[in-house]
Amino acid sequence: MDESGSASTAEAGLEVRDLRVAYGRRRGRAEVVKGVSFGIAPGETLGLVGESGSGKTTIGRALLGLVPVTGGSITFRGHDITRLPRSRRRAVARDIQVVFQDPYSSLNPSMTIEDILVEPLRVAGVADGRSRVRELLRQVGLPDDAGTRYPSEFSGGQRQRIAIARAVAQRPGLVICDEPTSALDLTTQARALGLLRRIQRETGAAYLFISHDLGVVREVSDRIAVLHEGAIVEMGDSEQVSLRPSHPYTRRLQLATPVPDPDVQARRRQRRRELLKADA
Amino acid sequence: MTAHPVVAPEDAVAAPAAGRGRRGWAGRLLRNPMAVACIVFLGATILFGLSSPWLAPHAPGATQLNAVNAPPFTAGHLLGGDGSGRDILSRLMWGTQRTLFACVVILVSALLAGVPAGLVAGYRRGAADPVLNWVSDVIMTLPGIVLLIALYTLIGPNLVAAMGVFGVLVAPSYFRLVRGVVLGVRNELYVDAAKVAGLSEARIIGRHILWAVRAPVIIQSSFVLGGGIAIQAAVDFLGLGDPSKASWGGMLQEAFANIYSNGWAVVWPASLISLTGLATVLLGNALRDALQVGAARRSLPRRRQELISRAFAAKAENDLPDRSATEEALLSVRGLKVAYPREDGGVSQVVRGVDLAVRKGEIRGLVGESGSGKTQTAFSVLGILNTEALVGGSVVFDGEDLIAHPASRAHARGRRIGYIPQEPMTNLDPCFTVGAQLVHGLRAVRRTSRRAARHEVLALLARVGIKDPEHVFGLYPHQISGGMAQRVLICGAVAADPDLIIADEPTTALDVTVQAEVLDLLRELRDERDLGMVLVTHDFGVVADLCDTVSVMKDGRIVDSGDVRTIFREPGHAYTEELLSAARAVDLDEVGTDG
Numbered sequence: 001m002d003e004s005g006s007a008s009t010a011e012a013g014l015e016v017r018d019l020r021v022a023y024g025r026r027r028g029r030a031e032v033v034k035g036v037s038f039g040i041a042p043g044e045t046l047g048l049v050g051e052s053g054s055g056k057t058t059i060g061r062a063l064l065g066l067v068p069v070t071g072g073s074i075t076f077r078g079h080d081i082t083r084l085p086r087s088r089r090r091a092v093a094r095d096i097q098v099v100f101q102d103p104y105s106s107l108n109p110s111m112t113i114e115d116i117l118v119e120p121l122r123v124a125g126v127a128d129g130r131s132r133v134r135e136l137l138r139q140v141g142l143p144d145d146a147g148t149r150y151p152s153e154f155s156g157g158q159r160q161r162i163a164i165a166r167a168v169a170q171r172p173g174l175v176i177c178d179e180p181t182s183a184l185d186l187t188t189q190a191r192a193l194g195l196l197r198r199i200q201r202e203t204g205a206a207y208l209f210i211s212h213d214l215g216v217v218r219e220v221s222d223r224i225a226v227l228h229e230g231a232i233v234e235m236g237d238s239e240q241v242s243l244r245p246s247h248p249y250t251r252r253l254q255l256a257t258p259v260p261d262p263d264v265q266a267r268r269r270q271r272r273r274e275l276l277k278a279d280a
Numbered sequence: 281m282t283a284h285p286v287v288a289p290e291d292a293v294a295a296p297a298a299g300r301g302r303r304g305w306a307g308r309l310l311r312n313p314m315a316v317a318c319i320v321f322l323g324a325t326i327l328f329g330l331s332s333p334w335l336a337p338h339a340p341g342a343t344q345l346n347a348v349n350a351p352p353f354t355a356g357h358l359l360g361g362d363g364s365g366r367d368i369l370s371r372l373m374w375g376t377q378r379t380l381f382a383c384v385v386i387l388v389s390a391l392l393a394g395v396p397a398g399l400v401a402g403y404r405r406g407a408a409d410p411v412l413n414w415v416s417d418v419i420m421t422l423p424g425i426v427l428l429i430a431l432y433t434l435i436g437p438n439l440v441a442a443m444g445v446f447g448v449l450v451a452p453s454y455f456r457l458v459r460g461v462v463l464g465v466r467n468e469l470y471v472d473a474a475k476v477a478g479l480s481e482a483r484i485i486g487r488h489i490l491w492a493v494r495a496p497v498i499i500q501s502s503f504v505l506g507g508g509i510a511i512q513a514a515v516d517f518l519g520l521g522d523p524s525k526a527s528w529g530g531m532l533q534e535a536f537a538n539i540y541s542n543g544w545a546v547v548w549p550a551s552l553i554s555l556t557g558l559a560t561v562l563l564g565n566a567l568r569d570a571l572q573v574g575a576a577r578r579s580l581p582r583r584r585q586e587l588i589s590r591a592f593a594a595k596a597e598n599d600l601p602d603r604s605a606t607e608e609a610l611l612s613v614r615g616l617k618v619a620y621p622r623e624d625g626g627v628s629q630v631v632r633g634v635d636l637a638v639r640k641g642e643i644r645g646l647v648g649e650s651g652s653g654k655t656q657t658a659f660s661v662l663g664i665l666n667t668e669a670l671v672g673g674s675v676v677f678d679g680e681d682l683i684a685h686p687a688s689r690a691h692a693r694g695r696r697i698g699y700i701p702q703e704p705m706t707n708l709d710p711c712f713t714v715g716a717q718l719v720h721g722l723r724a725v726r727r728t729s730r731r732a733a734r735h736e737v738l739a740l741l742a743r744v745g746i747k748d749p750e751h752v753f754g755l756y757p758h759q760i761s762g763g764m765a766q767r768v769l770i771c772g773a774v775a776a777d778p779d780l781i782i783a784d785e786p787t788t789a790l791d792v793t794v795q796a797e798v799l800d801l802l803r804e805l806r807d808e809r810d811l812g813m814v815l816v817t818h819d820f821g822v823v824a825d826l827c828d829t830v831s832v833m834k835d836g837r838i839v840d841s842g843d844v845r846t847i848f849r850e851p852g853h854a855y856t857e858e859l860l861s862a863a864r865a866v867d868l869d870e871v872g873t874d875g
Binding site: 051052061064065066086089090091092093094096097098100102105106107108110111119120123124156163166185186187188189190212213214215216218219242243252253254255256257258259260261262263264265269272 | 468469470472473474475476477478479480481483487488491492649650762791792793794795796799800818819820821822823824825844845848858859860862863864865866867868
């Protein structure tokens with residue numbers, strides 16, 4: 001598979017080549033990411049869609065240096081970051097950030113919002129961290145006094161805004177969004193997606209947007225990669241992959257996603273059955 | 281979608297009460313009279329010991345012949361004298377100092393040995409974990425008192441060495457505690473986020489990990505202190521202490537020897553030992569309650585609870601159900617209210633008068649966002665709300681009010697009303713095979729032989745789309761996928777041939793391709809068995825796929841209700857419209873119209 005982005009991404013953005021990740025040792029060894037290649041240009045959003053066990057979260061964690069890579073290479077802004085020791089990793093930290101799925105366990109319950117947001121800034125040596133925090137809170141639409149409060153005082157949607165603020169605090173070049181909205185309610189989800197897009201416009205950050213929901217991915221992505229059993233089966237323009245998929249798996253995925261209209265959904269159900277029958 | 285910063289409406293619903301939890305643990309501790317009594321007693325004991333150099337009337341070793349075995353309230357000797365003519369009060373004061381010192385030695389050595397080892401084993405894992413575990417296991421097998429006696433024969437009376445060794449002997453309790461907590465915390469996403477932010481390992485441990493273990497360690501320490509007092513007294517009582525120094529255990533031993541000439545001398549050290557030990561343990565319990573909020577259940581006083589439920593019931597009678605709608609319905613919910621007691625003594629209402637009707641063969645979608653009360657409504661029908669919930673209104677199932685008659689509800693549940701939960705995995709018992717659980721469930725509601733039940737379950741498993749029922753029958757829950765687990769639960773729900781199914785977000789935890797299959801299965805089962813169904817969901821796609829009628833819930837009320845096509849075409853409420861437009865922003869409907 002060689003559909004990785006344009007040649008220019010190699011210098012300015014993220015370039016992943018034949019990435020492999022395996023868990024376990026010897027006998028119990030299982031490869032969950034089986035040679036994945038893609039690129040993300042600055043300011044671009046690549047959607048990564050897959051079902052549970054497809055390896056999509058593992059790819060994100062490999063980019064963040066949270067799981068050891070067993071093969072292939074990851075290049076960011078021309079530097080190889082595949083296997084960095086802890087100390088060197090820290091230099092990359094401000095450039096590659098993350099928004100996790102679960103807004104409840106991603107914020108330390110015993111720290112105030114201000115402490116949570118100041119922590120990464122202090123590591124990066126930002127002097128006026130506190131004033132930057134107020135600016136960040138305003139940016140994600142939280143009240144100014146939010147800094148003195150604890151995560152438990154906020155709803156899921158607000159916590160996710162805090163997590164987004166933490167991710168963009170150091171103006172990263174790439175943000176890994178690992179199912180950032182799947183724990184949220186519909187209306188909250190819409191607002192969180194809007195916030196992510198606005199921040200992207202303002203900062204020019206690239207996003208790797210990981211989700212199981214093709215509809216959500218289509219909403220935010222420029223391009224979409226479809227992951228199935230650890231390999232990318234289809235990658236291309238967002239509209240094309242989500243509305244006119246070419247790979248049978250993507251078509252199954254696409255037709256299985258229910259749409260909020262009883263009649264259209266009945267038609268889609270019919271087409272999905274026909275497709276399954278044809279496959280069998 | 282908004283492109284500028286707005287204060288989201290969800291800001292308004294942030295729970296301000298929850299924040300009190302962390303900041304006010306000291307305050308909560310001081311509100312507990314038992315804790316205050318313990319703190320006062322322990323504080324007084326500490327002062328009693330520390331002040332001995334200035335306030336003790338006599339030196340600990342000073343003997344006076346006239347004070348030998350003197351009874352209490354003898355002039356100059358308030359608590360009397362011991363067998364050698366030494367003042368008991370003074371010796372108690374000096375002995376307290378020594379006991380406190382011993383306790384500090386035990387605590388510090390146990391903490392120093394146990395906590396860092398637990399941190400290393402839990403956070404770094406690797407080779408250190410099994411090695412430290414092995415060391416901890418070995419220490420735990422050592423008999424403490426025997427070891428202390430052996431030590432005495434080697435180095436003689438040495439309080440610091442003996443208590444230090446004892447501290448190491450209790451260190452495994454800290455090690456296991458800390459290791460367990462750290463193992464849980466290191467997988468928290470906020471630790472990953474700290475790593476991603478580039479925090480050094482020392483900082484992550486200091487800021488995120490240590491903080492999480494502090495509460496359990498504090499609680500454990502109070503129990504270690506209580507044990508330490510007892511052990512120190514025991515060691516001295518056995519004569520392994522330094523006879524030249526006063527101590528509680530040593531005094532008890534001497535008093536014991538003279539019990540017939542001066543019985544009172546036993547009372548003072550014995551009561552100090554037991555009261556101090558008791559106070560530390562009780563304080564530990566109070567600390568646990570204060571630090572681990574949520575462990576204690578809130579419950580209203582019974583009288584108040586009765587008053588509120590009576591008010592609830594009266595309200596429901598006032599707005600009598602209109603009979604026409606009720607009679608043909610299989611399930612008819614009228615004026616349902618659910619409330620929970622609050623910490624301040626009031627109640628917070630989560631369901632505020634819900635009306636809902638389901639006919640046979642009808643799938644009723646109950647849609648809403650989190651906190652709208654949709655699951656609470658479903659749970660009220662099933663009667664599986666938390667015990668402290670207050671319920672009002674009526675739930676009429678097949679002509680009988682289930683709220684007024686809990687016995688008939690218990691009878692209907694599982695037999696005539698089936699339940700499909702959200703999390704398939706947590707709703708299967710990991711200790712039993714899938715088949716055993718289904719057979720057990722079936723035999724609980726119907727008298728049938730094990731053989732016949734097995735036969736029936738196998739047929740049902742095949743019906744819910746499981747390829748090899750014989751094989752799956754013998755598997756444990758962890759051996760099957762989430763989708764298959766949900767099929768097993770659906771199988772369990774329909775096994776007793778119910779008339780009504782309550783499904784609480786039955787496909788939320790599943791992948792979309794599996795979700796589509798499960799929705800198909802539910803539709804087929806409804807068609808085959810003419811089931812009525814309440815489908816709780818937040819997903820309008822699922823509603824469009826499966827439901828005949830929809831009720832939209834917001835803040836404990838139904839704001840919109842009707843036929844599914846009507847609701848989707850002409851929503852009757854602005855909130856429904858808002859939800860629909862949010863759902864349509866991420867749908868894939870364009871393809872529905874082309875080829």
